[in-house]
Amino acid sequence: MSLDVPDLSPRRSQPATTAAATASARQSTLRESNLALVVRTVAAAAEAPSRAEVAAATGMTRATASRLVDELVRAGIVDEIERPAVLRRGRPMTPLVAGSRIVALGLQVDAGFLAARLVDLRGQTLAEHLQPADLAGSDPAPAFVRLGSASEALLARLPPDVRLIGAGLALPGIVDQETGRLLHAPNLGWSDLDPADLLGSTLAGLPLTVGNEADLAAATVSHHAPGRAGKLSDFLYLSGEIGIGGAAVRGGQVVTGRHGWAGEIGHVCVDPNGPPCRCGSTGCLEQYAGRHALTTAAGLTPDTPADQLTELARNGHRTAQTAITRAARALGIALASTMNILDIPTVVLGGYLATLTPLLRPDVEEILQGRVLSARWISPTVRAHPQPTAPAATGAAFRRLAAVVADPARWTAGPHRR
């Protein structure tokens, strides 16, 4: 079961059908697979590799690797860059990197801001548009109109030779993966709306995928760029502005679940007799470690920044300390349950929780050590991952770009499939 050999088995991306009615592999499938392997290899490499290095890394002959690279270069999915000044003996190589003319649009709607960002296959931001906005309880339509015109402005300045391959949208709520509808966003007070529809004509014709904010933010922790893995490939991710968004990453892939509703660690029950949550349940983690819950428990205004809370606690502010201890305890309990379910002993805290990590970590790790079944063999760890603004917008773009890495044949000039 663990061969180091390619697996031509059918994709299980959609719910498994009853029978094993999946397409067989043919010669062209072989080529598609190897094209994808070359793109993955180029994208994942720390240093721009040559054709020969790609061949060595993949086990292909130089001939095959070269043929495939040529096709990818023609399609703009891989770029040849200037050869380096430092030369070794032998014919100088032609360094290969991911194509900078393959671009996706990443969008994010948050309770506090709107973001639109253009990202290329190398993971670099070409242009972005960020604007603060107080959207909690607002009418959704104007927000999407604003986001649409921001996108338009970005796209207008795009050089003519880039290929815009799609758009991704991150939303802080429950999204239906099939239809792309936002089912419920408690912090915004929005329910059952179709973002693709509300964004309107701006993005007409551009394929749009909608996803959960925490899931997409987590993707920027696990990946520096599309196809380039970060240091961590297995971790739980918690982020939150008002509530707590959660995601689980396994093998570098975000665990979205069949409908896209997995990873809601913020609504793991800490204490069934605890305070009521907006979600209708009681004692959810969010009610202890959410920003709102935390600042309120500390006797501060809801929008007190995290570093101020940290400073107060460090200077002996008793209620602040109690609130943080309470949050740490809740985090420990909820994360322990999550780790027992998922076998992922690493937690990454993002957003304002990243700032609080030094205060939270000792208590959380102690509780995890006592409550996680496998702690005796692998000690659970908590770490912070400070994010740039609107990481989920980048993550949304990554998700689209990852499709090019996974199946580049769809974007080459080759014979069109389906």
Added chain:
Amino acid sequence: MSLDVPDLSPRRSQPATTAAATASARQSTLRESNLALVVRTVAAAAEAPSRAEVAAATGMTRATASRLVDELVRAGIVDEIERPAVLRRGRPMTPLVAGSRIVALGLQVDAGFLAARLVDLRGQTLAEHLQPADLAGSDPAPAFVRLGSASEALLARLPPDVRLIGAGLALPGIVDQETGRLLHAPNLGWSDLDPADLLGSTLAGLPLTVGNEADLAAATVSHHAPGRAGKLSDFLYLSGEIGIGGAAVRGGQVVTGRHGWAGEIGHVCVDPNGPPCRCGSTGCLEQYAGRHALTTAAGLTPDTPADQLTELARNGHRTAQTAITRAARALGIALASTMNILDIPTVVLGGYLATLTPLLRPDVEEILQGRVLSARWISPTVRAHPQPTAPAATGAAFRRLAAVVADPARWTAGPHRR
């Protein structure tokens, strides 16, 4: 990302390596993939298909399907069976089924019994050996010796033409997937031992995989036979004799986690102030809904059978009713957290919990409806799945046989790889 096209990408069975250093696909890979597809198709089919039907189901030409089937028949992985009496017009077909001469040995050690079972690729039990045993707190060595001689007896009576492809062992505890060691089995009181070593010479040379009992029992819920999916492909599974074993199944695959420690739903925290658990934590689900906890709370002896408990509760036995309500409440809380993490709204209760399901279900489902975020769109359901004796032994055999379905080329006469 969701094409109905085979995916030749490398297996991610082992932890993702840093770079994308995976083998490229070659012609032989194509063949291996299509061989596997044929085996899957034959194994999954409800009615034994002909070569032509295999071709139609997979999208291959009849020529290709026929070639591949021939090779599989030669290797004994697929069997041609007698043509049916009822004939249609045209040349009669040759029905194909999974090979009955490919056999695996499934073993299970439980606190209450030992089991050894020979299962073929069709999922049928060829022979089995079950014996009661009170192993809690016992010395592990004699138990494995007994299991070894039971296996020996089974293997001795095996016809000479069968191919024994391996053995699987189910244990009620934490197992290290890499090494196959049992790290900790609280109900047995065993720690850190090597089952392959203790089973000794009997199975020498036979590859042995060790797995968690609940994970393997869940595999028999999701699959009727190796490669033949059951009705459910996404569910949480709970079983327990003394404690509660848990497993999560997603897309027909048991979610084992990176180290094999996932799915420990029995140790999700229901109430941080609850009773202490053997695992070192407090308020685990097991302490409310485990058999021991349940019978004790009902004021009965620990080994009271489930149907007797049911009868008492139905006849108005107050403490029995209270105990069951308490268990249902705990199940609701723990399962709600699990569902929020995994996006799997179906629970299957096995073992003695299956018997109690009629009493538990109303309360559990009501709590789930209130605590699961996605319940408004998909209502969580609880169902029972009564199992035969030692289901995990069958599951352990299935796991080995599934390797043949996944990669039949390793068992054909073709050129040996690696």
Added chain:
DNA sequence: CATCTTTTGTTTCATCGCGAACCTAAATCG
């Protein structure tokens, strides 16, 4: 400075696996 060595990348040809078209086998139907 001419030549050797080394490494990259290309070209040519053989091999292998699948698809397409045609052919044979074995049954029912008329």
Added chain:
DNA sequence: CGATTTAGGTTCGCGATGAAACAAAAGATG
């Protein structure tokens, strides 16, 4: 008995990769 229908085999061409020789472009060396 021949026509029809369906299962399955045979032959040949195509496409993709591998192997090996070749061409290119640099430093190393005398």
